[in-house]
Amino acid sequence: xxxxxxxxxxxxxxxxxxxxxxxxxxxxxxxxxxxxxxxxxxxxxxxxxxxxxxxxxxxxxxxxxxxxxxxxxxxxxxxxxxxxxxxxxxxxxxxxxxxxxxxxxxxxxxxxxxx
Amino acid sequence: xxxxxxxxxxxxxxxxxxxxxxxxxxxxxxxxxxxxxxxxxxxxxxxxxxxxxxxxxxxxxxxxxxxxxxxxxxxxxxxxxxxxxxxxxxxxxxxxxxxxxxxxxxxxxxxxxxxx
Numbered sequence: 001x002x003x004x005x006x007x008x009x010x011x012x013x014x015x016x017x018x019x020x021x022x023x024x025x026x027x028x029x030x031x032x033x034x035x036x037x038x039x040x041x042x043x044x045x046x047x048x049x050x051x052x053x054x055x056x057x058x059x060x061x062x063x064x065x066x067x068x069x070x071x072x073x074x075x076x077x078x079x080x081x082x083x084x085x086x087x088x089x090x091x092x093x094x095x096x097x098x099x100x101x102x103x104x105x106x107x108x109x110x111x112x113x114x115x
Numbered sequence: 116x117x118x119x120x121x122x123x124x125x126x127x128x129x130x131x132x133x134x135x136x137x138x139x140x141x142x143x144x145x146x147x148x149x150x151x152x153x154x155x156x157x158x159x160x161x162x163x164x165x166x167x168x169x170x171x172x173x174x175x176x177x178x179x180x181x182x183x184x185x186x187x188x189x190x191x192x193x194x195x196x197x198x199x200x201x202x203x204x205x206x207x208x209x210x211x212x213x214x215x216x217x218x219x220x221x222x223x224x225x226x227x228x229x230x231x
Contacts, residue, residue, distance in 0.1 A: 033218050035219075035220070037222070043203060043224070043225055043227070044117075044222065044224050044225065045205060045207075045222035045225075046117075046222075047117070047219060047220065047221055047222070050218060050219055052218070091158065093158075095218065095220075101146070101148075101163070101171075101209065101218060101220070102148060102160040102163055102171050102173055103148075103150075103160060103220060104160070105157060105158035105159075107157055108157070
């Protein structure tokens with residue numbers, strides 16, 4: 001069974017500062033992927049970043065980077081230079097790499113960026 | 116805009132009724148996934164189709180069913196609706212299995228279902 005844990009229900013960060021959102025996972029699959037999604041108050045789910053379990057380097061997409069520590073089973077999202085528009089719910093998700101690629105989501109972290 | 120479309124955006128119906136939610140995946144994507152987001156259960160995977168065939172099943176109730184048509188659009192049918200079925204239903208799509216970036220799932224805007 002796959003499990004994703006996000007232990008921070010809410011986080012605050014000052015505008016222009018960096019913030020780290022925590023995510024730990026558990027899976028018995030030898031190959032898997034980790035995802036982060038952003039859900040603003042409008043409700044849509046926006047794909048941010050992906051990390052494959054065999055990727056040698058940590059994934060980066062603009063201001064987003066994924067701090068992947070395989071031995072610790074953690075996949076933290078780092079947002080640099082926070083902006084007011086970053087205020088949203090952030091979900092970490094775990095997916096298998098087989099033909100059935102459904103995602104298992106964590107409970108989410110509500111990030112609020114303060115001016 | 117993810118390229119995934121869902122209709123309708125909002126749906127209000129009564130208990131015991133049946134509704135159909137529709138999803139069109141991104142152009143070229145063969146996989147469609149359905150997820151349910153509710154306050155008490157969070158985001159849960161319901162079912163996946165790949166090129167018209169059911170590929171994986173999650174916590175989908177027997178009252179719910181889905182299919183994917185030859186043009187790759189998908190429908191989720193919810194019947195004998197209960198108050199607890201009120202939720203945001205998302206459809207997501209991903210590319211050809213094994214292809215570049217095929218693991219990335221892009222979500223539609225969701226259908227908000229309210230059962231009264």
